[in-house]
Amino acid sequence: MKGIKTKNYSTLYGMMVILAVWYTLDLIIDSSIIPSPYETFKRFVELIKNGELLIHVGVSIYRIAFATIISLVLGVSLGLFLGMHEKYDELVSPIIYLLYPIPKVAFLPVFMILFGIGNTSKIVLIIGIIFFQILVTTRDAIKGLSKELFYSVKSLGANKIQMYRHLIFPAVLPKVLTALRLSVGTSIAVLFFAENFATHYGIGYFILDRWTRVSYTEMFAGILAVSLLGLILFKLIDFMEKRLCKWIVLEKVKDGSVSDKW
Amino acid sequence: MIEIEDLNIRYGNFIAIDNLNLNVEKYSSCAIIGPSGCGKTTLLYAVAGILKPSSGLIKINGEKIKGNRKSTGIILQNYGLLPWKTVWDNVALGLKIRKANRETINKKVTNILKKLDLEDLKDKYPVQLSGGQRQRVAIARTLTIEPDLLLMDEPFSSLDAISRESLQDLLLRLYKENKMTMVIVTHNIEEAVFLGHKIVIMAKREGKIKKVIENPYFGDEEFRNRVDFYKICREVRNLMEKDET
Ligand SMILES: Nc1ncnc2c1ncn2[C@@H]1O[C@H](COP(=O)(O)OP(=O)(O)OP(=O)(O)O)[C@@H](O)[C@H]1O
Numbered sequence: 001m002k003g004i005k006t007k008n009y010s011t012l013y014g015m016m017v018i019l020a021v022w023y024t025l026d027l028i029i030d031s032s033i034i035p036s037p038y039e040t041f042k043r044f045v046e047l048i049k050n051g052e053l054l055i056h057v058g059v060s061i062y063r064i065a066f067a068t069i070i071s072l073v074l075g076v077s078l079g080l081f082l083g084m085h086e087k088y089d090e091l092v093s094p095i096i097y098l099l100y101p102i103p104k105v106a107f108l109p110v111f112m113i114l115f116g117i118g119n120t121s122k123i124v125l126i127i128g129i130i131f132f133q134i135l136v137t138t139r140d141a142i143k144g145l146s147k148e149l150f151y152s153v154k155s156l157g158a159n160k161i162q163m164y165r166h167l168i169f170p171a172v173l174p175k176v177l178t179a180l181r182l183s184v185g186t187s188i189a190v191l192f193f194a195e196n197f198a199t200h201y202g203i204g205y206f207i208l209d210r211w212t213r214v215s216y217t218e219m220f221a222g223i224l225a226v227s228l229l230g231l232i233l234f235k236l237i238d239f240m241e242k243r244l245c246k247w248i249v250l251e252k253v254k255d256g257s258v259s260d261k262w
Numbered sequence: 263m264i265e266i267e268d269l270n271i272r273y274g275n276f277i278a279i280d281n282l283n284l285n286v287e288k289y290s291s292c293a294i295i296g297p298s299g300c301g302k303t304t305l306l307y308a309v310a311g312i313l314k315p316s317s318g319l320i321k322i323n324g325e326k327i328k329g330n331r332k333s334t335g336i337i338l339q340n341y342g343l344l345p346w347k348t349v350w351d352n353v354a355l356g357l358k359i360r361k362a363n364r365e366t367i368n369k370k371v372t373n374i375l376k377k378l379d380l381e382d383l384k385d386k387y388p389v390q391l392s393g394g395q396r397q398r399v400a401i402a403r404t405l406t407i408e409p410d411l412l413l414m415d416e417p418f419s420s421l422d423a424i425s426r427e428s429l430q431d432l433l434l435r436l437y438k439e440n441k442m443t444m445v446i447v448t449h450n451i452e453e454a455v456f457l458g459h460k461i462v463i464m465a466k467r468e469g470k471i472k473k474v475i476e477n478p479y480f481g482d483e484e485f486r487n488r489v490d491f492y493k494i495c496r497e498v499r500n501l502m503e504k505d506e507t
């Protein structure tokens with residue numbers, strides 16, 4: 001319980017620090033490139049109210065959510081398959097290790113030619129990033145399970161489906177959530193980049209558009225939206241971890257009242 | 263109960279079990295002891311149906327085993343509990359897998375938790391338990407499937423001497439109450455002598471049995487305090503030490 005409380009405060013604390021720095025910068029740098037926090041928040045609220053920001057954020061969320069769901073489905077199923085079948089893993093892994101580290105952004109032009117300049121190419125790009133993370137994580141989570149754990153569950157009479165239900169899925173789930181947490185940041189950054197091309201929607205487009213129009217307050221309102229979007233996504237994953245993987249949280253803090261730090 | 267005839271198990275070219283023969287009678291207990299790497303786990307896994315013999319035969323109740331057997335319970339060192347399940351759910355797992363109805367599960371699990379003094383821990387996760395408590399949960403989980411054969415691979419080796427002895431006492435009590443056959447693999451001489459009706463001493467590195475000692479005092483709960491206990495322990499130790507030279 002104690003751990004959770006500190007975490008809530010820590011978000012607040014983070015906001016305070018950033019606000020303070022922002023405010024100071026605004027005071028020191030006497031230029032319109034850094035608008036005051038107050039002006040920005042005011043503009044932010046107005047843009048939310050008139051629906052403009054909501055549309056852009058909504059389109060970005062749609063792209064991320066769509067890409068995430070597809071990556072999860074593909075990555076988890078292939079990861080499960082490779083984790084359970086060593087022979088195929090030996091065949092596929094070398095290919096994955098070559099593709100995994102390539103900055104997928106480099107392929108954006110190719111994707112745009114193959115999948116059109118619209119939504120699809122942007123979604124494919126994000127899938128290209130998240131998919132590999134999920135795939136490798138899922139596979140490694142299974143490989144990390146001890147043989148003895150398999151034997152124990154099997155000796156209780158579990159069939160294949162029951163092995164997945166009681167042993168494999170629960171072992172993979174927290175690892176996948178961690179992988180998602182890592183890829184959320186990357187996918188927002190990459191989406192921002194991708195939304196600079198051939199679209200009139202998305203928070204990335206919004207920010208760049210306001211920049212070219214020298215409307216810095218609105219540009220900052222857009223940045224604020226990105227930051228909140230990321231925060232909400234992180235919190236969502238934290239929430240799922242707390243709900244679905246209670247034991248992981250316990251492993252991290254064995255008991256809030258006992259510390260292993262001196 | 264268990265008949266092992268000319269059993270051979272090879273890992274590639276390496277012979278882990280070499281022409282081994284062994285009988286374990288019904289409702290008796292067999293302790294297998296031997297130096298590290300002599301093939302104890304391999305032998306136990308073969309009896310459990312986890313490993314397929316390279317040649318030879320293992321029969322349980324006259325039936326040749328192929329794969330997992332329904333009423334064989336297995337307890338392995340350290341690894342058995344699922345970290346994402348509470349004590350209750352871990353213990354209920356075997357019954358759930360066997361599709362017992364909810365009432366039966368509730369009744370049996372409650373019963374066994376009470377018997378093993380685990381009621382207060384039922385909502386805890388394995389990370390929140392001590393080593394001894396975890397092994398008690400592992401025992402409880404295996405007992406729910408009402409095994410007629412209980413196989414254990416160094417179940418108590420990570421525990422301190424006192425919790426170890428209390429779990430040995432518990433096991434002896436459960437053995438007497440439940441009418442089952444037990445095979446326990448151990449490194450510990452006192453454990454083998456206390457829990458083995460038949461004490462099988464394996465030879466170093468050969469995958470063979472060196473000697474089988476019958477232990478007529480098995481079942482005596484006060485056995486550890488008797489002179490005969492030490493006599494048999496010494497006998498086992500001498501046999502094992504001869505190996506070293
Ligand atoms: N999967 C494997 N592949 C190859 N060799 C193996 C494998 N498992 C075990 N062995 C070898 O077989 C021999 C017997 O192993 P086993 O695990 O049965 O020993 P053990 O008596 O249980 O030892 P310990 O007391 O240390 O647990 C060892 O020499 C080991 O190196």
Ligand SMILES: [Mg+2]
Binds near residue numbers: 302303304415
């Ligand atoms: Mg072993």
